[in-house]
Structure formats: C-alpha cells, structure tokens
Amino acid sequence: xxxxxxxxxxxxxxxxxxxxxxxxxxxxxxxxxxxxxxxxxxxxxxxxxxxxxxxxxxxxxxxxxxxxxxxxxxxxxxxxxxxxxxxxxxxxxxxxxxxxxxxxxxxxxxxxxxxxxxxxxxxxxxxxxxxxxxxxxxxxxxxxxxxxxxxxxxxxxxxxxxxxxxxxxxxxxxxxxxxxxxxxxxxxxxxxxxxxxxxxxxxxxxxxxxxxxxxxxxxxxxxxxxxxxxxxxxxxxxxxxxxxxxxxxxxxxxxxxxxxxxxxxxxxxxxxxxxxxxxxxxxxxxxxxxxxxxxxxxxxxxxxxxxxxxxxxxxxxxxxxxxxxxxxxxxxxxxxxxxxxxxxxxxxxxxxxxxxxxxxxxxxxxxxxxxxxxxxxxxxxxxxxxxxxxxxxxxxxxxxxxxxxxxxxxxxxxxxxxxxxxxxxxxxxxxxxxxxxxxxxxxxxxxxxxxxxxxxxxxxxxxxxxxxxxxxxxxxxxxxxxxxxxxxxxxxxxxxxxxxxxxxxxxxxxxxxxxxxxxxxxxxxxxxxxxxxxxxxxxxxxxxxxxxxxxxxxxxxxxxxxxxxxxxxxxxxxxxxxxxxxxxxxxxxxxxxxxxxxxxxxxxxxxxxxxxxxxxxxxxxxxxxxxxxxxxxxxxxxxxxxxxxxxxxxxxxxxxxxxxxxxxxxxxxxxxxxxxxxxxxxxxxxxxxxxxxxxxxxxxxxxxxxxxxxxxxxxxxxxxxxxxxxxxxxxxxxxxxxxxxxxxxxxxxxxxxxxxxxxxxx
Numbered sequence: 001x002x003x004x005x006x007x008x009x010x011x012x013x014x015x016x017x018x019x020x021x022x023x024x025x026x027x028x029x030x031x032x033x034x035x036x037x038x039x040x041x042x043x044x045x046x047x048x049x050x051x052x053x054x055x056x057x058x059x060x061x062x063x064x065x066x067x068x069x070x071x072x073x074x075x076x077x078x079x080x081x082x083x084x085x086x087x088x089x090x091x092x093x094x095x096x097x098x099x100x101x102x103x104x105x106x107x108x109x110x111x112x113x114x115x116x117x118x119x120x121x122x123x124x125x126x127x128x129x130x131x132x133x134x135x136x137x138x139x140x141x142x143x144x145x146x147x148x149x150x151x152x153x154x155x156x157x158x159x160x161x162x163x164x165x166x167x168x169x170x171x172x173x174x175x176x177x178x179x180x181x182x183x184x185x186x187x188x189x190x191x192x193x194x195x196x197x198x199x200x201x202x203x204x205x206x207x208x209x210x211x212x213x214x215x216x217x218x219x220x221x222x223x224x225x226x227x228x229x230x231x232x233x234x235x236x237x238x239x240x241x242x243x244x245x246x247x248x249x250x251x252x253x254x255x256x257x258x259x260x261x262x263x264x265x266x267x268x269x270x271x272x273x274x275x276x277x278x279x280x281x282x283x284x285x286x287x288x289x290x291x292x293x294x295x296x297x298x299x300x301x302x303x304x305x306x307x308x309x310x311x312x313x314x315x316x317x318x319x320x321x322x323x324x325x326x327x328x329x330x331x332x333x334x335x336x337x338x339x340x341x342x343x344x345x346x347x348x349x350x351x352x353x354x355x356x357x358x359x360x361x362x363x364x365x366x367x368x369x370x371x372x373x374x375x376x377x378x379x380x381x382x383x384x385x386x387x388x389x390x391x392x393x394x395x396x397x398x399x400x401x402x403x404x405x406x407x408x409x410x411x412x413x414x415x416x417x418x419x420x421x422x423x424x425x426x427x428x429x430x431x432x433x434x435x436x437x438x439x440x441x442x443x444x445x446x447x448x449x450x451x452x453x454x455x456x457x458x459x460x461x462x463x464x465x466x467x468x469x470x471x472x473x474x475x476x477x478x479x480x481x482x483x484x485x486x487x488x489x490x491x492x493x494x495x496x497x498x499x500x501x502x503x504x505x506x507x508x509x510x511x512x513x514x515x516x517x518x519x520x521x522x523x524x525x526x527x528x529x530x531x532x533x534x535x536x537x538x539x540x541x542x543x544x545x546x547x548x549x550x551x552x553x554x555x556x557x558x559x560x561x562x563x564x565x566x567x568x569x570x571x572x573x574x575x576x577x578x579x580x581x582x583x584x585x586x587x588x589x590x591x592x593x594x595x596x597x598x599x600x601x602x603x604x605x606x607x608x609x610x611x612x613x614x615x616x617x618x619x620x621x622x623x624x625x626x627x628x629x630x631x632x633x634x635x636x637x638x639x640x641x642x643x644x645x646x647x648x649x650x651x652x653x654x655x656x657x658x659x660x661x662x663x664x665x666x667x668x669x670x671x672x673x674x675x676x677x678x679x680x681x682x683x684x685x686x687x688x689x690x691x692x693x694x695x696x697x698x699x700x701x702x703x704x705x706x707x708x709x710x711x712x713x714x715x716x717x718x719x720x721x722x723x724x725x726x727x728x729x730x731x732x733x734x735x736x737x738x739x740x741x742x743x744x745x746x747x748x749x750x751x752x753x754x755x756x757x758x759x760x761x762x
Contacts, residue, residue, distance in 0.1 A: 006629050007627050016107060032047075034146075035310070038112070044141075044142065045137055050133070053075075053129055061073075100127065101122065102120050106242075114222065119211060121216065126213065137156055166188060188222055263333035274695050276622050280633070284666035285663075288330075305320065317391075325390070352440055354380055363444065363447075383443045449472045456525070456534065459534075471526060516554060520535065537567065544558075568616075572595065595621055609739060621665065674689045700712055
C-alpha cells in the first residue's frame with residue numbers, strides 16, 4: 001500500500017529560483033516573515049513585499065509555479081466575502097461585488113526579479129482602485145534569516161525618483177561600511193511612456209498607482225527589482241511578457257540560458273510503463289536542469305547545479321561531484337562542468353581560517369554577507385575530505401564514459417594537485433588512513449560524508465571528537481587511486497599508474513584489517529583519535545561497498561546487515577541503526593534516509609552481485625518519490641519504518657527540495673539496476689540487467705559512450721530473467737553482457753554464457 005498523502009517540504013512556502021537568485025514567499029505570494037525574501041547570492045534584497053488593493057491584500061484565487069524560475073498568481077477583489085471593510089470603499093458596484101476585479105501577477109526570478117501585473121475590471125460598472133506594493137529591504141544573509149538572528153546589520157537609506165517617462169524608482173541602499181549593496185525597485189506602466197495609465201507614487205515604503213477602470217478595461221504595470229553591487233546596477237534576466245503569451249510581446253529569455261541547458265536535449269532518455277519510475281526520472285532531469293548555477297566560463301560550467309533549494313543555492317564541491325558522477329548515464333556534460341569549475345577553485349595556499357591548503361577542493365563557495373565579512377569561512381570553505389577524493393573518482397568516471405583523452409589531459413594537472421594533497425597532507429599521523437580535523441576556529445568539525453556537528457557517535461551515544469578516520473573516506477581514497485591508475489595509464493604515465501595501483505591494494509588490505517568488526521560482522525564507522533574503532537552501525541559502510549574497498553569475503557555480511565530491519569526502513573537505509581541510543585528518525589544524520597546515499601549503496605550491492613537487495617533499495621526510493629509533491633525526493637526524509645503505523649516516513653524538517661544529488665540518485669538507481677558499466681577507451685558498454693517484477697519493461701535511448709550511441713530495451717520474462725534488445729546503434733560501440741568483476745555469484749561458466757549471448761544477432 002502506498003499512502004495517498006503528498007508530502008511537501010516547507011508546505012507554507014512558495015519558491016522560485018534561477019542561478020543565485022531565490023524568491024521565498026508565503027502561500028499568497030507575500031514576503032514578510034522569517035525566511036521570506038528575494039535573495040541574490042544569499043543576500044536578502046526584499047524583506048517585505050505585500051500587494052495591496054485599497055489598503056488590503058486581495059483574495060488569492062490561485063498561485064503556482066509555472067517552472068522553477070517563474071510563478072503565476074490570480075487575485076480577486078474584494079479581499080474576501082466576509083472582509084471587515086465597507087464594500088463601497090472598494091469602488092465596486094452595489095450588485096454582484098465578489099470577484100469583480102481580477103489581478104494577474106506573473107513573476108520571473110533571475111538576477112533579481114521582474115513582475116508583470118495586470119488589473120482587469122470584469123464588473124458591469126466602473127471601479128476605482130489603488131494598487132500598492134508595500135516594500136522593505138534589510139540585506140540579511142540567508143542563514144541569518146533562517147535563524148532569526150542578525151550577526152551583521154546597518155542602516156538602510158531609502159530614496160525615490162520619478163523620471164520624465166513616468167517611471168518611479170524606489171531605491172534601498174545598505175549603509176554597511178564594508179558591504180556596498182542595494183536594490184532598485186522600478187515601477188512603470190507596462191507599455192512604456194505612451195501608456196495612458198497614471199504614473200506611480202510613493203508614500204514611505206509603498207509604491208502605488210491610482211486606477212479608474214471602466215467595465216472590462218485593464219491596466220498593466222511592470223515591477224523590476226534589480227540588485228546593486230558595489231554601485232553597479234544589474235538588470236534582471238527577464239523582461240516583460242516572459243511567458244510569451246500575454247499581449248503582443250514575444251517574451252524575453254535570459255542571456256546564456258540556451259547555452260547552459262542544451263545538454264538536456266542530448267541527454268539519455270528513459271521510457272517505461274511504470275508511471276512512478278517515469279515521473280521520478282523526468283522530475284530528476286528537470287531538477288538537475290533547473291538548478292543550474294550559471295557560473296564559470298563555458299556552457300558545461302554554467303550547467304553545474306546548485307546543491308539544493310532553498311538553503312544551499314550555491315556551489316558545493318562534493319554535491320556537484322557526486323551528482324555529476326551519478327548522472328554519467330544521463331550525460332557527461334555535468335561531469336565536465338563540475339571538473340572544470342572546481343578546478344578554478346582549488347586551494348592555492350595555506351589559510352587556516354578557511355581550512356585551505358594547496359590542492360584541496362572546496363566544500364562550498366558563497367558570496368552572502370556573512371561569508372564576505374569573514375563571519376563564517378563559507379566564502380571558500382575547504383573543510384571537506386569527501387570532495388578531494390570525489391574529484392578524482394569523477395575524473396576517472398568521466399574518462400571511462402567518454403574516452404576523451406584531450407579533455408582528460410586538461411584536468412590532469414588539477415587532479416595531480418588534489419592527489420598530492422591526499423597523499424602528502426591528508427593523512428595527519430602517517431598511519432596510512434585519512435583523518436580529518438579542522439584548523440579553523442569556525443570550521444566544520446566533521447568533514448566526512450556525515451558532516452553535521454552531532455553526526456559521529458560512539459556505540460554508547462557519546463560524540464566522537466576529531467581527528468577521525470571515517471570508513472567511507474578510505475573507500476573513496478581507494479577508488480580514487482584505482483581510477484587515477486587507469487587515467488595515468490591512458491595518458492602514458494605508466495610508472496605513476498603502477499604506483500597508484502600498488503597504493504590502492506595496500507590501502508585495501510589495511511582497511512579490511514583495521515575496520516572489520518568480527519563480533520558485528522560489519523565494518524566500523526571510523527577510527528577515533530586513539531585509533532579505536534567507532535563501532536556504531538551506520539550507512540557509511542554502503543559507500544565502502546560502492547568503492548570496492550571491501551574484500552569479497554565480507555560483502556555478504558555487510559549487505560545482510562544493511563538490509564536488517566534496524567537499518568532498512570522499507571523506504572531506504574537509515575543513516576544510523578534504529579537500535580543506537582542516539583537514533584532519531586527525523587535527525588539529519590542520526591536516523592533519516594538520504595536518497596543519494598541509497599543510490600550509492602545500491603550501486604555497491606550491484607557491484608558484488610546482490611541484485612535483489614539493489615532492486616529493493618530502488619523499489620523503496622521510487623515508492624517514496626510517489627509520496628512527495630512532483631515525485632521529487634527531498635534532500636533527506638524520515639527514517640520511520642514502512643508499516644501500518646507509518647503510512648509515510650515523515651520529513652527531515654529543514655530538507656532542501658529540490659536537492660541536486662537526490663535528483664541524480666534516480667539516475668544512479670537505474671544504472672545500478674541495469675548494471676551499466678562503460679569503458680569508452682575500448683568502445684565497450686557492459687550491461688548486467690536484472691529487472692524486478694515491479695519494473696518489467698524499460699528502455700534507454702541515446703545513451704552515449706565515447707563516440708558511440710545506443711538505444712536498448714530491457715524486458716523481464718515470465719521466468720524472471722531479463723533480456724535486452726538493441727534498438728539502435730551508431731558508432732564503434734560494443735554491448736557486452738557481463739556480471740561485475742566483484743560479483744560473488746558469477747562463476748566462469750556464467751560469465752562465458754553471458755558473453756556468448758552478447759555475440760548473438762540483435
């Protein structure tokens with residue numbers, strides 16, 4: 001049974017976003033409470049916005065997102081049928097008064113905001129109205145608005161100017177000695193100076209227009225909200241009639257939008273009769289597209305997604321690298337962009353406040369007030385051990401997916417700098433493991449996969465103090481070395497390739513000797529500062545499966561433990577065992593379920609040949625997606641069990657939705673179920689499809705491997721076996737059926753049979 005309830009993160013809020021611009025309003029489209037605002041680079045430009053008709057908010061008829069960056073709302077007057085206001089004061093006729101005047105508000109977010117407002121009198125008599133926008137600005141940081149406490153504050157100067165063309169401009173200037181920020185609010189009749197509508201007026205922080213409308217007459221105005229940075233005004237990306245459906249305007253599209261988003265036109269397409277899988281896939285592709293930051297210098301860089309909305313609308317290193325890796329089946333475009341963009345941000349020198357060192361990959365890059373003033377290290381925070389390993393893993397994956405030696409060579413120098421940092425400075429005590437510990441007085445305490453302050457716990461519930469050697473970081477270091485050995489081999493650096501291969505094998509031996517817990521038949525969460533095992537049962541070990549660092553003899557026990565009821569909720573694997581004393585199903589890393597982590601673990605299960613368990617994780621994730629609005633999995637959701645008492649798992653209260661790597665998780669799950677492994681340098685696509693009964697038919701089209709392209713239909717037969725048919729193939733590409741190299745269940749005979757089947761016609 002699937003609950004009919006649709007879960008919504010921040011159910012009382014409405015969002016629109018593009019790049020570094022974010023609009024947060026209440027259900028009616030107004031701005032006025034704690035997190036509400038129009039933000040640019042995490043700086044709140046508008047802290048209050050209320051549309052008023054004769055001094056009262058109009059009654060909301062409908063407000064909805066049209067796409068990620070635009071909304072359309074309809075409002076009617078009087079404000080409500082039982083409003084405590086004399087109807088005569090509204091200038092409406094004595095007869096049928098409700099819903100006589102209709103107001104259409106279209107908003108477009110991008111480098112500020114553009115608003116089209118249309119007021120139409122649908123009554124039989126004339127109507128006299130005053131339309132007003134009540135506005136204010138405070139230039140708070142997004143994180144200040146979230147917490148409700150200011151760490152930086154200064155006076156705001158307000159000025160008003162009316163031009164000869166009838167435009168009225170309300171200007172807010174932040175008087176901070178170190179932050180020159182401001183915002184222009186420009187109001188003018190929609191058709192420009194030739195319009196017959198009256199010009200706007202100012203009364204304090206209100207901009208208003210007085211209208212006298214005959215029956216069926218309409219008036220149209222535009223509101224342009226433009227950020228000011230260091231005295232320079234930046235005009236919004238969108239102009240009037242950006243829907244292209246109002247009046248005679250053709251609509252305006254932002255510069256660079258087409259270039260940033262053409263990758264989706266060439267991306268792999270999926271089709272299946274299963275509506276949940278289809279809708280979740282389509283939503284994932286749409287979200288990865290919509291989250292594009294527009295940073296950098298090339299279309300691939302512009303397409304790199306933000307981590308998530310509303311709280312993480314900026315570049316996060318490990319998020320960008322992880323989602324690009326999970327999306328390689330979809331397209332290598334995001335991987336190219338992430339590798340290139342993050343190479344520009346690699347650490348260049350030692351700066352303890354930011355945890356910066358030469359070769360480190362940033363955890364996040366922000367340009368909000370708190371970051372710019374140095375009140376946080378977020379301007380370029382390098383406090384992360386996952387991102388450097390992920391950079392090398394993604395480069396290896398990009399190489400295997402594209403075989404593009406020219407581009408791989410372009411990324412080789414930054415990759416060597418990252419590898420040198422890992423080998424020379426990330427092992428703090430020289431014991432052959434990577435240990436994290438911040439050097440910043442305001443740095444992030446934990447710098448592994450679980451990076452929240454209370455995430456790392458001993459089995460008795462006590463918090464673990466750094467330095468910490470987290471298990472998944474060792475796994476990613478191992479995978480990075482293996483994949484870089486492959487890269488070095490193909491660029492002609494054989495000696496360095498052999499060096500990395502030997503180091504990876506030694507690391508695998510050390511890891512399995514030191515992290516294995518015989519009494520638990522599982523791997524330790526971490527080694528603490530005294531090199532004692534942190535014996536909590538956690539989801540991090542699923543990452544170790546995915547990287548292949550776990551010896552085959554331990555894989556069965558690990559998979560069994562991850563799928564035990566205290567870990568697998570039925571929707572997904574929890575971050576922490578439900579038996580742990582610190583377990584909380586609605587805590588960030590102490591019991592919630594993360595889609596991105598479950599996709600990673602499913603990939604690991606497939607790697608070792610655990611098809612049933614891989615499909616069970618995918619089933620839980622796609623069923624969970626059906627519980628959420630728009631089939632959009634949030635950043636993380638509740639860890640409650642899937643049983644009669646819990647028809648849905650609950651929500652982590654501050655989760656982002658959309659979240660980039662929750663979108664990429666949908667793509668990663670499909671790749672795991674189909675067992676897709678690319679080796680573009682040899683023009684080979686390896687497949688090992690095992691479709692479950694709930695997904696018996698699936699087609700991938702225009703999958704690009706190197707210079708080749710292929711479309712394949714996968715079908716589950718009545719006997720439970722999955723077959724495939726190549727529908728279309730271009731270029732020098734060979735499709736070979738083979739179990740993964742670590743598959744515990746595939747002997748030589750099974751491999752030969754699978755290989756022989758691949759050579760048959762069709």
